[in-house]
Amino acid sequence: EPEVTQTPSHQVTQMGQEVILRCVPISNHLYFYWYRQILGQKVEFLVSFYNNEISEKSEIFDDQFSVERPDGSNFTLKIRSTKLEDSAMYFCASSGIDRWGETQYFGPGTRLLVL
Amino acid sequence: KNEVEQSPQNLTAQEGEFITINCSYSVGISALHWLQQHPGGGIVSLFMLSSGKKKHGRLIATINIQEKHSSLHITASHPRDSAVYICAVVGQKVTFGTGTKLQVIP
Numbered sequence: 001e002p003e004v005t006q007t008p009s010h011q012v013t014q015m016g017q018e019v020i021l022r023c024v025p026i027s028n029h030l031y032f033y034w035y036r037q038i039l040g041q042k043v044e045f046l047v048s049f050y051n052n053e054i055s056e057k058s059e060i061f062d063d064q065f066s067v068e069r070p071d072g073s074n075f076t077l078k079i080r081s082t083k084l085e086d087s088a089m090y091f092c093a094s095s096g097i098d099r100w101g102e103t104q105y106f107g108p109g110t111r112l113l114v115l
Numbered sequence: 116k117n118e119v120e121q122s123p124q125n126l127t128a129q130e131g132e133f134i135t136i137n138c139s140y141s142v143g144i145s146a147l148h149w150l151q152q153h154p155g156g157g158i159v160s161l162f163m164l165s166s167g168k169k170k171h172g173r174l175i176a177t178i179n180i181q182e183k184h185s186s187l188h189i190t191a192s193h194p195r196d197s198a199v200y201i202c203a204v205v206g207q208k209v210t211f212g213t214g215t216k217l218q219v220i221p
Binding site (some may be wrong): 037042043044045048056058071089091093100103104107108109 | 148150151156157158159160163183188201203209210212213214
């Protein structure tokens with residue numbers, strides 16, 4: 001069964017450093033998403049991406065964040081200058097139409113810890 | 116007031132029981148997702164609904180757009196159904212509920 005993959009699974013970084021979280025969506029999917037979940041809190045939407053551009057973003061997704069699809073397979077989330085409060089699990093997802101209708105497939109997540 | 120409210124917050128059931136988890140929302144939406152988050156943190160999308168009802172195996176999801184309410188039902192519950200079930204609505208923005216933690220006891 002096709003799956004969304006994310007790398008790395010864990011990342012520890014110093015405050016102020018740049019991090020890039022990588023995702024490989026399912027190959028025939030056209031819509032891509034990033035979400036985050038701070039430990040013990042609910043999942044939050046960050047951004048959606050379609051046709052090589054951002055289609056929606058939340059108020060969390062400020063100028064420190066950017067997304068890119070640098071080639072035909074990867075979808076990346078960059079945090080330019082990390083803050084302590086960026087520590088969270090970051091989930092990538094992609095969506096397509098399957099036998100149950102439109103379905104989002106989530107990656108396993110990257111746990112980011114900012115020290 | 117939260118835009119998405121789920122009930123109950125916690126639910127313990129005996130194996131085999133019929134389970135209902137509710138989601139109410141206060142904004143106009145184009146779609147509603149039901150997601151399952153496993154104890155390890157992984158998320159699985161169960162359903163995306165914009166109207167009516169969908170069924171997948173032992174899971175049934177319904178939505179009433181006029182009443183701004185959706186339910187997720189699990190028939191013949193099993194310990195492997197133990198997880199957090201999350202409702203998320205797609206309106207002007209995507210808003211998640213805080214989840215319902217389900218534990219099914221053998």
